[in-house]
Amino acid sequence: MLGLEGVERRFANGIVALRDCSFAVAGGEILALLGPSGCGKSTVLRLIAGLEQPDAGRLVWAAGRPEIAYVFQDATLMPWASVAANVALPLRLRGVAKGERLARAAEAIERVGLAGFATARPAELSGGMRMRVSIARAFVARPAVLLMDEPFAALDEITRLKLDDELRRHARDLKLTVVFVTHSVFESVYLADRILVLSPRPGRVVAEHPIAGGADRGPAFRAAPGYAAQCGAVSASLARAMGERP
Amino acid sequence: MIARLAPLLPVLIGLAVLAGWEALVAIRGIPPYILPAPSRVAQSLWLDRAILLPALLVTLEITAAALIAASLAGVGLALLFVQSRWVERSLYPYAVVLQVTPVVAIAPLVLIYVTEPFWALLTCAAIVAFFPVLANTTQGLRATDPGLLDLFRLYGAGRWQQVAWLRLPSALPHFLGGLRISGGLALIGAVVAEFAAGSTAGRASGLAYRILEAGYRLNIPRMFAALVLVALAGIAIHLALGALSRVILGRDQP
């Protein structure tokens, strides 16, 4: 669906975040990017989103640029606006008529389990609920590609596991292609169909781990011996990427 | 118990001072043209109401108009500043110059070029009042969540949408904070400019003019009465703007 070919990104201050970064994203897969802090993971997502342009190399979309949604580490909501208004924002910016806007926002809010909170302000919600609002907002424009930058890093473990489960379900229901960044080896193995390990800055792909385990995951998947083994393998290749002996 | 009495403390202190003042004047037999007793000032407030109330209205009118003008100018300039760092770099020093130049020094010049007294006083008061709005609003516009700015870009928002739906609402609490400071400054500007105008440069007949006039006539109680009105106007403006920001921002925000 998408290919990055020899992408380089150099900032005005001389920092080279990415160099010769190449990988492909298949339609419908959940791809995790794992790497040391500052290696350019967020930059990869921003390039895919079109918020930045590569300084060398290129991004190739197989069938033109699809609808893309982006979920940030923080919920990134407008504090003055209701949940419904926040979720409907992408449609409002696209000029969708109010009636349709609100109907589709309500649908997205329902999907993330926040029905009944449409008129609440972000300040009245818990951190996990705010993140759900952010996810509903990502779904509302019916994206084909969902980019997530450490989306649940700020949440407690229990909420994070729950949102991980829901995310896999939504991704399958909505036939989404997901590229997400995480610091957690465990989360990446649990969520992803495939994991790419990036080198320290300038970042490029140094290892790839397809995750065996099928589409259906849950507590059983985490308890299976294969899960621990795969976590171990990914940890080892992350350590190698950072130049340590495993 | 004590906490519940706390808001009453300023009132109690005020009453004590007034009572002491009243007693001092009565016991020493101080004549009203030296120091009028509070009761004499109150009497003057009532007896001179036909003069003082219209003057209060004029001063409030100038203050309100100046505050609106300062808000429009401050927000407008702040919007210009965030569109371009160059505009900010070129103009900000002049905004600071306007801010640090005492209004008594500017007023005589303004009075030469703006002949209509109302507009001259409005200009002076607006010059005094506009800086906090400008500085706060600029800061607020700049403090817009970068994630939300990215989101707006991702969905192809135009510049106008970004300003109207994101930057301005983000800056609103900052703007209201600036407005509360500017409210007091606008009143000070209106009064000081009228003093600077004196009786020579036409009469807008605000409270400051009445204080000057009463001074020339040695009508000290009326001077005090006008001063009381200036103070009350200041308190009222402060409370009104505080209430306005609470209404706009909702009760949770400070």
Ligand SMILES: Nc1ncnc2c1ncn2[C@@H]1O[C@H](COP(=O)(O)OP(=O)(O)OP(=O)(O)O)[C@@H](O)[C@H]1O
């Ligand atoms: N706009 C920018 N200007 C200058 N340097 C930048 C900019 N954005 C990112 N960088 C630098 O580029 C490098 C990669 O940044 P990026 O945010 O992509 O890293 P990351 O892998 O997401 O890090 P983290 O895991 O800490 O989120 C960092 O060293 C960062 O300081």
Ligand SMILES: [Mg+2]
């Ligand atoms: Mg990052």
